[in-house]
Amino acid sequence: MRLIALLVARDLGQAWRSAGLWLPVAFLLLVASLYPFAVGPDAALLARTGGGMLWIAALLASLLPVDRLVAPDRDAGILDQIALRGISEEMVVIARLIAHWLGFGPPLMIAALPAAALLKLDGATILTLEAGLLIGTPALAALGLLVATLTAGLRSSGALAGLLALPLAVPLLIFGAGTLGDGSGAAFKFLGAASLLLVAITPIAGGAAIRAGRE
């Protein structure tokens, strides 16, 4: 526990100092303010499509920090030095996932409030959207981290990360945006299942990717 707390604290500090935490938030707000210009100021249309638009924006925002999640620490030898101390790569990825979600999920959920206001979403929709993001952002964070471990050390890893992540993110988008128009709660359950799956496989697959990258 102490170990994870140490690693999480360091990762959060690094993210804060690199100013990378603002990038997804700024992106979400930017998309929300551009969208009405593109589709016109029809409040009914904005309210009907705005929630889905915000899910797309959240998904794309999760790709922005990918190139700073793993590659810099790998290149600086920090991952090797952690491994020398007998700490497993899976543990490193778990700590990184926690730190990444803390720096990504809650700020995005807060930014979604003014963004929802820009898109004229009503109160019930905002509530559903926030609940969906609460369940969905851990999966978006896990997916970003997973592709970051897979592409660390490759050239033009950013573009490749997008190509890898987006197909895997399709279920999140379907069920996440699906929660907005679905009264039965089934979409929430599917979103939760997809989220749990991604959070569960990321430490295993990410740890293996970091080890394989040492060769």
Next chain:
Amino acid sequence: MSGAALRLSGLACLRGGRLLFAGVDLVLAAGGSALLHGPNGIGKSSLLRQCAGLLPIYAGTIDRQGSVALADERLALDMELPLHRALGFWARLDRVDEAALDRALHAMALAPLRDVPVRMLSTGQRKRAMLARVIASGADIWLLDEPANGLDDASVALLGAAVADHLAVGGIVVAASHQPLLLTDPVRIAMAAHVPDPAQEASCD
């Protein structure tokens, strides 16, 4: 630290489908040191990384008793942080106290630079910071890859003193270097003698 030991027997390394070296044997007990020498690309760094457990072992065994610290060409310190805070992260992971960290900074003559961000340090100062990280770790076995590169004469002397202290308390040092440097009576391993002949290499693929 007196229980530290490092035993390599018949160690071989395969990288990128090429057998770099084979049949490396080494026995070091507490207070022992070894110097790897040989031309570039012969596998000195790979051997050190195998000893650290970072590269897979193709053949042979490594028996290691004690914790390891590795100084290679990468700094592994957070660039934006002041030096003592960047080193402090590793000190907390290693569960060593502030005093040990200060001693390590002092040993590498870095005490005046403790509040300077790592990115502002010069090449030689970074190298010393990395060595301070190794010293502060309190690890039994030091693996040093070209530790004297980029150091001035005074810093090489500091490194020599630190290594001598480490050996005196029962530590182990394995260094890869072109210069004979700091070690007084190391086991010398000429890597060139362990390069497999091409015929043997072909049969490994």
